Amino acid sequence: LSRKLNCEEVMAEFGPLFPANQFVQGVADKVRSTLEEKVGKKFEIYKALTYRQSPYIPSPPGGGPGPQLTEADYLIKVETIPETQSYHIVVEVNFTTQTYTL
Numbered sequence: 001l002s003r004k005l006n007c008e009e010v011m012a013e014f015g016p017l018f019p020a021n022q023f024v025q026g027v028a029d030k031v032r033s034t035l036e037e038k039v040g041k042k043f044e045i046y047k048a049l050t051y052r053q054s055p056y057i058p059s060p061p062g063g064g065p066g067p068q069l070t071e072a073d074y075l076i077k078v079e080t081i082p083e084t085q086s087y088h089i090v091v092e093v094n095f096t097t098q099t100y101t102l
Contacts, residue, residue, distance in 0.1 A: 013054050014054045014073070018051055027091050027100060028091065032046050047079045052075040
């Protein structure tokens with residue numbers, strides 16, 4: 001996403017809220033070091049809790065992108081420790097080139 005969104009715009013652009021699955025944790029893990037660098041802290045625990053996807057296309061069983069999806073943005077709520085804080089991160093994923101951008 002190349003522009004800043006307010007909360008209502010984010011909810012309109014992303015699909016429904018789901019519990020994070022193994023695929024979403026993997027997406028969050030791809031940008032962990034970038035987030036740690038941005039906030040200036042190393043996380044002992046870094047766990048994806050929930051997510052939304054844009055464009056919203058129902059995932060196949062077991063999670064992951066549908067076969068027709070080449071790019072998607074994921075809004076992921078991540079719990080971190082030692083901060084005991086949650087971050088909401090947006091990760092742009094290009095499934096063709098396997099790039100993950102925070």
